[in-house]
Every structure is written in C-alpha cells, then in structure tokens.
Amino acid sequence: MGKIISLLNHKGGVGKTTSVINIGAGMVELGLKVLLIDLDPQANLTLSLGVPRQKYSIYEAIKGECELVPFTVRERFDIVPSTLDLSGAEMELVNEAGREYILRELFEPVIEDYDFIIIDCPPSLGLLTLNALTCSDYVYIPLQTEFLALQGLTKIKQVIDKVKFRLNKKLEIGGVIATMYDARKVLNRDVVQTIHKYFGEKVFKTLIRDNVALAEAPAQRCDIFAYNSKSNGAQDYLALCKEILERVEVEA
Ligand SMILES: Nc1ncnc2c1ncn2[C@@H]1O[C@H](COP(=O)(O)OP(=O)(O)OP(=O)(O)O)[C@@H](O)[C@H]1O
Ligand SMILES: [Mg+2]
Numbered sequence: 001m002g003k004i005i006s007l008l009n010h011k012g013g014v015g016k017t018t019s020v021i022n023i024g025a026g027m028v029e030l031g032l033k034v035l036l037i038d039l040d041p042q043a044n045l046t047l048s049l050g051v052p053r054q055k056y057s058i059y060e061a062i063k064g065e066c067e068l069v070p071f072t073v074r075e076r077f078d079i080v081p082s083t084l085d086l087s088g089a090e091m092e093l094v095n096e097a098g099r100e101y102i103l104r105e106l107f108e109p110v111i112e113d114y115d116f117i118i119i120d121c122p123p124s125l126g127l128l129t130l131n132a133l134t135c136s137d138y139v140y141i142p143l144q145t146e147f148l149a150l151q152g153l154t155k156i157k158q159v160i161d162k163v164k165f166r167l168n169k170k171l172e173i174g175g176v177i178a179t180m181y182d183a184r185k186v187l188n189r190d191v192v193q194t195i196h197k198y199f200g201e202k203v204f205k206t207l208i209r210d211n212v213a214l215a216e217a218p219a220q221r222c223d224i225f226a227y228n229s230k231s232n233g234a235q236d237y238l239a240l241c242k243e244i245l246e247r248v249e250v251e252a
Pocket of ligand 1: 011012013014016017018019040042044122123179210214215216218
C-alpha cells in the first residue's frame with residue numbers, strides 16, 4: 001500500500017514544489033511508482049512539469065465531477081494537475097458535509113497502484129491543506145535556511161496536532177527538509193543549527209543545497225534528473241529519497 005506524504009509550509013517560496021517534483025522523480029529513479037498531486041491553485045507543479053491542459057484536473061475531482069485522472073509524465077511517474085479554478089474550491093465546498101475527507105476518498109481506488117503519493121500544498125492552512133493532512137501518513141516541512149525560517153511554525157504544529165486529534169490519528173511529522181542551503185553563508189549554517197534544536201531527529205541529514213539547476217529545470221519543464229542528473233540538486237534529492245526510504249522502512 002502506498003504511503004501518502006504532504007509537503008507543507010504556509011510560508012511561500014521555501015521549496016515545497018521543488019521538493020515534491022524532485023523527491024517524486026528521485027523515487028522514480030530508484031525504481032518506485034509515484035503519483036504527484038498538485039493541490040495548489042498556482043499550479044506551479046503542473047506548469048513545472050509541462051503538463052498540457054487536461055480535461056480533468058484535481059479541481060473537478062474535488063468537486064465530485066470525476067475520479068482522479070492522472071497524467072503520465074514518464075514511466076512510473078504520474079501527476080494529477082491543478083488549475084487556477086482550484087482557488088474557488090475552498091469557498092465552493094464550505095457547506096459540504098465531510099469536506100475534509102474528499103481527498104482521502106479520491107485516493108482509495110488508486111492507493112494500491114503507487115509506492116508514494118506526494119502532495120504539493122498551497123502556502124496556506126485552509127481547506128485544501130486540511131484535506132491533504134487528513135489523508136496523509138506523513139507531513140514533511142521544507143524550511144529555507146534563511147532568517148525567519150522558523151517563524152510561524154507554532155501555527156503549523158497546532159494545525160497538524162488538531163488534524164491528528166480530530167481527523168487522522170496516523171498523521172506524523174515525518175521529516176523536516178532544510179532547503180537552499182549554502183555552506184559558505186554563516187547565516188545558513190546558524191539557521192540549520194536552530195532547525196536542529198527545534199526539530200531534533202526529525203530533520204533529514206541531507207541538506208538540499210542552493211543549486212541553480214533546481215531553479216532552471218522547471219523552465220525546461222522537467223525534473224532535476226531529466227534536466228541535469230549530475231547536478232548537486234540531483235545528488236541531494238537522490239540522497240534525500242534514500243533517507244526517506246530508510247525512515248519509512250524503520251517505521252514500518
Ligand atoms: N535548492 C534550491 N536551489 C536554488 N533554487 C531553488 C531551490 N529550491 C527551490 N528553488 C527556487 O526557489 C523558488 C521557490 O521554490 P518553490 O516554488 O519550490 O517554493 P514553494 O514553497 O513551492 O513556493 P509557494 O509557496 O509559492 O508554492 C523557485 O523559483 C525555485 O526554483
Ligand atoms: Mg509551491
């Protein structure tokens with residue numbers, strides 16, 4: 001049965017989407033089958049992988065108009081795309097009974113088909129994010145190794161705790177990913193230390209370095225392994241995937 005992972009941080013631009021794409025692609029490199037879910041109305045994940053406009057996106061599925069319709073990026077690598085329409089979903093579902101469970105229900109028929117389902121959350125803590133947390137085994141928090149990295153984290157922890165208590169007992173913070181790390185910068189090193197103090201063992205040992213190839217790949221509509229498999233970005237995300245697999249196995 002596939003594991004469901006949400007990448008969450010309500011702070012914008014910390015590396016959620018980049019991590020979803022490249023953890024996903026890294027797992028595919030390791031021979032696994034992966035489904036990515038673009039749950040962000042900005043549709044950055046969809047655009048970054050060059051998915052052409054589809055008849056059915058996550059929006060129609062969430063509205064109950066269709067089942068999940070994955071688009072195949074390449075062998076063993078699927079994505080359910082998003083569109084800007086999704087920005088209306090939170091309002092449109094406000095009176096829907098069981099509205100936090102919509103995504104969980106949508107995953108039921110496909111969960112056996114994948115090793116990992118990885119969800120790209122929007123930079124907010126609204127209904128879409130609640131849906132992601134309600135169906136996830138793990139939430140991973142990417143943190144940019146810059147000033148204010150930890151600001152607002154109390155709020156994220158509160159939301160996770162509430163979801164765990166009320167909606168999804170199995171939910172765990174599965175890991176914290178330090179992103180855009182530059183070892184030459186004292187500030188970056190200091191922030192990594194602070195992150196370790198706050199999250200302890202949860203922090204992945206792999207640091208995702210600041211690497212221009214990671215920013216260039218989306219412009220070529222591809223993941224880092226397709227763009228430049230020798231880049232630091234590819235090495236880091238592959239190392240992170242191996243670490244994730246170890247953790248998931250230990251916990252199983
Ligand atoms: N390790 C990295 N090195 C260099 N650039 C990076 C790295 N990770 C992400 N970026 C770049 O930083 C920007 C923000 O990253 P990304 O879109 O993944 O963040 P996000 O948390 O998904 O943002 P949002 O909250 O808007 O959805 C992007 O332009 C991305 O290409
Ligand atoms: Mg994003």
